Amino acid sequence: MSRGVIRRGAIRIYCRPPRPAAAPFPTGDGCTRRVWSFIHKLGSPRWCYRITTPWLPWLAVLSGALLVVGAVWGLAFAPPDFRQGNSYRIIFIHVPAAFVSLAGYYLMASAGAVSLIWKIKVSDMVLKSCAGIGAAMTFVALVTGSIWGKPTWGTWWVWDARITSMLVLFFLYLGVLALHQAFEDRDVAARACAVLALVGTVNIPIIYKSVDWWYSLHQPATIKFTGAPSMHPDMVKPLFVMIAGFYCLYALLLLLNLRSEILEREEKARWVEELATTGKVPA
Amino acid sequence: MYFDDFVQLWQMDGHGPYVWAAYAIVLLVLLWLVRAPLVRSRRALERVRARLGAERRQSGGG
Numbered sequence: 001m002s003r004g005v006i007r008r009g010a011i012r013i014y015c016r017p018p019r020p021a022a023a024p025f026p027t028g029d030g031c032t033r034r035v036w037s038f039i040h041k042l043g044s045p046r047w048c049y050r051i052t053t054p055w056l057p058w059l060a061v062l063s064g065a066l067l068v069v070g071a072v073w074g075l076a077f078a079p080p081d082f083r084q085g086n087s088y089r090i091i092f093i094h095v096p097a098a099f100v101s102l103a104g105y106y107l108m109a110s111a112g113a114v115s116l117i118w119k120i121k122v123s124d125m126v127l128k129s130c131a132g133i134g135a136a137m138t139f140v141a142l143v144t145g146s147i148w149g150k151p152t153w154g155t156w157w158v159w160d161a162r163i164t165s166m167l168v169l170f171f172l173y174l175g176v177l178a179l180h181q182a183f184e185d186r187d188v189a190a191r192a193c194a195v196l197a198l199v200g201t202v203n204i205p206i207i208y209k210s211v212d213w214w215y216s217l218h219q220p221a222t223i224k225f226t227g228a229p230s231m232h233p234d235m236v237k238p239l240f241v242m243i244a245g246f247y248c249l250y251a252l253l254l255l256l257n258l259r260s261e262i263l264e265r266e267e268k269a270r271w272v273e274e275l276a277t278t279g280k281v282p283a
Numbered sequence: 284m285y286f287d288d289f290v291q292l293w294q295m296d297g298h299g300p301y302v303w304a305a306y307a308i309v310l311l312v313l314l315w316l317v318r319a320p321l322v323r324s325r326r327a328l329e330r331v332r333a334r335l336g337a338e339r340r341q342s343g344g345g
Binding site for chain 1: 284285286292295296297298299301302304305306308309312313315316317319320321323324327328329330331332334335
């Protein structure tokens with residue numbers, strides 16, 4: 001070989017071996033990986049839509065059965081209250097609605113935090129869905145409480161701490177809905193709503209503790225996490241059935257609203273076009 | 284059943300109007316809550332079908 005001629009193939013470029021691609025979620029044992037993989041996939045609207053389809057009939061049947069059994073049990077079979085008579089039977093819808101309206105706010109605020117930190121579209125859709133259902137549930141709690149108040153307290157409405165803080169909760173839910181409509185840019189709307197939802201969280205402990213902190217016409221909590229309920233078991237059992245029914249219904253409503261929100265926002269996506277023509281979500 | 288007959292169940296010793304009105308309002312709100320997202324989903328899919336149909340006609344005619 002003559003000098004200066006570089007034989008083809010003689011030059012070898014040494015470079016670092018490629019790094020293994022970073023896993024999109026922490027690796028660990030099988031269970032942890034599956035959980036992280038599930039959370040990771042929740043960010044995909046299409047996956048969310050597809051995975052929730054088989055849950056709907058189960059939730060519908062379960063919530064329908066629990067609500068019918070609980071309502072019939074509470075209306076016709078539970079004994080009357082020795083002081084309030086039969087008007088107390090409103091408790092079987094009033095307390096479960098109030099429960100889910102408060103728990104739903106935590107869910108909405110959590111979705112807001114996720115959407116603020118990781119900017120996941122689906123979490124903003126969850127936030128908006130929670131706001132609509134939460135407003136309706138708070139409305140139910142306020143109206144049934146008002147109807148219960150007339151025969152019990154002699155008045156439809158009183159500006160005391162519990163009722164006023166529930167009214168504030170109702171306006172917070174409506175505020176999130178209105179704020180969502182107010183912005184053209186969806187990202188700005190998502191950020192503003194998330195901040196409002198997070199700031200409004202301060203109202204929830206106030207609602208819980210209002211009957212202890214201030215003098216109120218509203219009776220203290222019937223069911224407590226610490227300690228036995230202050231009701232007879234014959235009355236508590238249908239109440240628990242109704243609470244379970246309202247939670248199942250809340251889950252069903254959340255999924256239905258989330259799915260309609262997904263369809264509205266993804267109208268241009270290929271998979272929605274396929275869904276509209278074939279009735280199936282492509283895998 | 285706690286009550287002797289359905290008339291008593293309806294009247295509930297004078298509390299009937301309050302109790303039944305509260306349950307009726309809740310039933311209406313819950314039915315609306317279930318129906319509203321179903322209607323929204325159906326309309327969204329109808330819009331998509333209408334758009335696809337219009338696009339197909341346009342490409343076929345053009």
